[in-house]
Amino acid sequence: MSDMARVVRFDELGGPEVLKIEDWRLPAPGPGEVAVRVEAIGLNRAEALFRAGTYYYQPTLPGSRLGYEAAGSVTAVGPGVTEVAAGDPVLTGPGIEMSAQGVYADRIVLPATSVLRRPGGLDPVRGAAAWMTYSTAYGGLLETGGLRPGDHVLITAASSGVGLAAVQVAARIGAIPIAVTRSPGKAALLRANGAAEVIVDGPADVPETARKVTGGSGVALIFDPIGGPGLAALGTAAAENGTVVVYGWLGGAAMTLPLNWPLTVRGYANPQLSGTPDGRRRMWHFLDAGVRDGSLRPVVAEVFEGLERVGDAHRLMETNGHAGKIVVTV
Secondary structure, three states: OOOEEEEEEEOOOOOHHHOEEEEEEOOOOOOOEEEEEEEEEEOOHHHHHHHHOOOOOOOOOOOEOOOOEEEEEEEEEOOOOOOOOOOOEEEEOOOOOHHHHOOOEOEEEEEHHHEEEOHHHOOHHHHHOOHHHHHHHHHHHHHHOOOOOOOEEEEOOOOOHHHHHHHHHHHHOOOEEEEEEOOHHHHHHHHHOOOOEEEEOOOOOHHHHHHHHOOOOOEEEEEEOOOHHHHHHHHHHEEEEEEEEEOOOOOOOOOOOOOOOOEEEEEOOHHHHHOOHHHHHHHHHHHHHHHHHOOOOOOEEEEEEOHHHHHHHHHHHHHOOOOOEEEEEO
């Protein structure tokens, strides 16, 4: 087996054009490490921000790698690794520092804590679309937001990978998902994935519509990746003693606090949960059970074939015209 890998790297901040493929000497897995042959890569919004220098940490340049999420099979394990073995189908995600460990490659070596058995018999394409979306939805909605059966939950950016996962997760536990999208054309997809109601974010006032849907009481939980100055108005959709969980800052880092107290506003960062053995265990078992019973179904927007198409995949991601995850096969 060759000890060379093909790896996507970038030497400067910028658009998709800065991404390039290079040959990289792959080390053998050391103690506590796993070598993986990558079959598919799932794209996340975080990677476009990282490439552009607007993520919460900066890439190490030149020669930064990129990517959190991949699916493939184990080719070798280092001393002390017992969780997986050669030949096992796996996915990656938790605890990856992208500059040094990015998974945009045909072969990778990672700590065993960043490699998980692929849940529920998922194929590589759907496997690459599963971990970050469902672990974020599970951690944000259930563990942080305390969502319960019968609760109304308002999910913004609902046609994103995490948004669609959140709709499915909420529906799976018997909560009532209200999906918000800017595109009327995505309403049918959202309903097909479990949304009880769809609000098209445009001329309509989202909080007012959400209150009408809930009979005037407001929603128990708001799940939002946007934040920014619009958070103050969005928060008025919450019921008395409701909760807002913000898991991103697409609207800008400075957020305006909603004033319809009593209200709980929480920021959710997925690594806080996925970075612990117990957190990863709970996330994995929830995802595995949902995949097996058919209630959790990764939504793939488009598949690009070959590492050479990574730049094209990033261009599509930045149009915001897709619904679900973009995947690159290797």
